[in-house]
Amino acid sequence: MVEESGRRKRPNILVTGTPGTGKTTTCTALAEATQLRHINVGDLVRDKNLHDGWDDELDCFVLNEDLVCDELEDQMEEGGNIVDYHGCDFFPERWFDCVVVLQTDNTVLYDRLSRRGYNESKLSNNIECEIFQVLLEEAKESYPEDRVIAMKSDTIEDINRNVSTLTDWVRNWQPTS
Ligand code: ADP
Numbered sequence: 744m745v746e747e748s749g750r751r752k753r754p755n756i757l758v759t760g761t762p763g764t765g766k767t768t769t770c771t772a773l774a775e776a777t778q779l780r781h782i783n784v785g786d787l788v789r790d791k792n793l794h795d796g797w798d799d800e801l802d803c804f805v806l807n808e809d810l811v812c813d814e815l816e817d818q819m820e821e822g823g824n825i826v827d828y829h830g831c832d833f834f835p836e837r838w839f840d841c842v843v844v845l846q847t848d849n850t851v852l853y854d855r856l857s858r859r860g861y862n863e864s865k866l867s868n869n870i871e872c873e874i875f876q877v878l879l880e881e882a883k884e885s886y887p888e889d890r891v892i893a894m895k896s897d898t899i900e901d902i903n904r905n906v907s908t909l910t911d912w913v914r915n916w917q918p919t920s
């Protein structure tokens with residue numbers, strides 16, 4: 744596998760996982776600890792209109808993959824980003840030095856998502872997504888396996904431990920060329 748981190752001086756990390764697994768909470772804390780830039784793709788899509796309209800069935804924007812990738816290319820090339828999104832197969836493989844997949848126990852996730860006010864069909868879609876480890880499979884299919892890491896995110900202690908593990912990883916990261 745060809746290393747393609749190019750000339751970035753700081754790594755790019757993708758944090759993915761089913762909605763509610765704690766991506767945004769984790770990324771916010773990690774950005775604070777490392778001074779990397781947190782990019783919440785969902786917010787970006789909404790704020791910059793990088794979508795093809797609203798999907799009534801899935802109750803979310805239909806993200807336009809080309810618009811999103813064009814928008815992020817320069818920053819990603821520069822390095823030092825933490826990208827937060829519940830999908831990963833459409834980002835260029837060369838963008839990321841580490842792909843983190845957060846995972847949460849089903850019953851814990853169910854409570855979090857009902858607290859968020861998700862309707863019954865959105866709830867069961869997401870719980871199913873978590874049961875079948877859809878995001879972990881997607882990450883493993885889209886990135887070299889040694890760059891993909893699954894992390895448990897059931898409790899605040901899990902978040903603290905994950906953030907500290909990743910902060911150490913960022914501090915020790917070195918450009919390859
Ligand atoms: P995501 O960005 O993956 O959708 P969030 O970070 O927004 O998830 O978290 C959703 C909700 O669940 C928030 O209220 C957050 O405080 C809570 N939460 C997320 N991860 C954990 C965790 N590991 N332990 C306790 N609460 C969590």
Ligand code: MN
Nearest residue numbers: 766767768827
């Ligand atoms: Mn989020």
